[in-house]
Amino acid sequence: MSTRSIVIITALEEEAAHIAEACDDVEHVRRASLDVIRGTLATDAGDTLHVAVAVGGMGTVNAAATTQFLIDLAAPDAVLFSGIAGNLNPALHVNDVVLGGTLRYLDTDMRLVGQWKPGTEEFHSDPALVALAEAALDDMGITHVTGTIATGNYFVDTPELSAKIVRETGADAVEMEGAAVAHVAARNDLPALVIRAMSDNTDTDYEEFREFDISEYADTAAKLVVTMLRRM
Numbered sequence: 001m002s003t004r005s006i007v008i009i010t011a012l013e014e015e016a017a018h019i020a021e022a023c024d025d026v027e028h029v030r031r032a033s034l035d036v037i038r039g040t041l042a043t044d045a046g047d048t049l050h051v052a053v054a055v056g057g058m059g060t061v062n063a064a065a066t067t068q069f070l071i072d073l074a075a076p077d078a079v080l081f082s083g084i085a086g087n088l089n090p091a092l093h094v095n096d097v098v099l100g101g102t103l104r105y106l107d108t109d110m111r112l113v114g115q116w117k118p119g120t121e122e123f124h125s126d127p128a129l130v131a132l133a134e135a136a137l138d139d140m141g142i143t144h145v146t147g148t149i150a151t152g153n154y155f156v157d158t159p160e161l162s163a164k165i166v167r168e169t170g171a172d173a174v175e176m177e178g179a180a181v182a183h184v185a186a187r188n189d190l191p192a193l194v195i196r197a198m199s200d201n202t203d204t205d206y207e208e209f210r211e212f213d214i215s216e217y218a219d220t221a222a223k224l225v226v227t228m229l230r231r232m
Helices: 013-021 060-074 127-140 159-169 178-187 215-231
Strands: 005-010 024-031 034-042 048-055 078-087 097-105 144-151 173-175 192-200
Touching: 005 013, 005 060, 005 215, 013 034, 013 048, 013 078, 013 215, 024 060, 034 060, 034 215, 048 060, 060 078, 060 178, 078 178, 078 215, 097 127, 097 178, 097 215, 127 144, 127 192, 127 215, 144 159, 144 178, 173 192, 178 192, 192 215
Parallel strands: 005 048, 005 078, 078 192, 097 144, 144 173
Antiparallel strands: 024 034, 034 048, 078 173, 097 192
16 A cells, blocks of 8 residues: 555544554644644554544534644545444444444435535545455454444434434444545545444433543554554
C-alpha cells in the first residue's frame, strides 16, 4: 500500500494518546479548538508514515469539521475513524468490532443531500483499508464483521429505537459520527475507514452510560489502528 500520510479521528482522548504513544517525533498543533497530535510511525516494511490524530467530538457536525480540518492541515492519503458504538447485531458482543463497509445517516434526507458531491445516498469504507483491518483483527483474535453502521445525532438507548434503526437501515451498529467522516472524505476524493468497537447493546440510558468506563473498548479500536498503520 502506497499511503504515506494518514489522518485519524478518535472518540476519546485516551484513544488518541494510545496512537500517539506508538509514534515518534510527536508534536501538538492547537488550532480550531483541536489538539492535533502529529508524528511519524515506522511501518513493518521500514517505511515512514506521517500521522495526524485528533479527538473529533460527538455528533456529525463536530466530526465533519474535524475531518475537513485534518485533511486541510495534513493533506493525507487516507482518513481513519476509530471509536465506539452501540451494538445492534445479536451475533456480536461488547468489545467486538464493526468495520463500516456501509455507512448510512439516520436523520438526513439523502435524496436532497445526495445531490451534492459525491452524489450518493450512502457511503462506503475503502475496500483495501477494510481488508487490511480484517486481517489485523483476525491476527489479534478479535471478533468482527464488516457491516453497516448507522449515524445519527442522538443517543440510542431503548429496544424500540434500536429495532426501528435496524428496520430502516439494516445496521449492525449505531453511533454519531461515522457517516459524516466518510461523507467528508468522499467529498475530498480520499479513501476512508470507520472502525467501531462495541461499547454497549443500545439498552442503557445515557446518564447511566456516561458513568461507564469505556476506555477498554476505545483501546481495542486504537490498538487496531496502530496495528494497521504498522502494516501499511
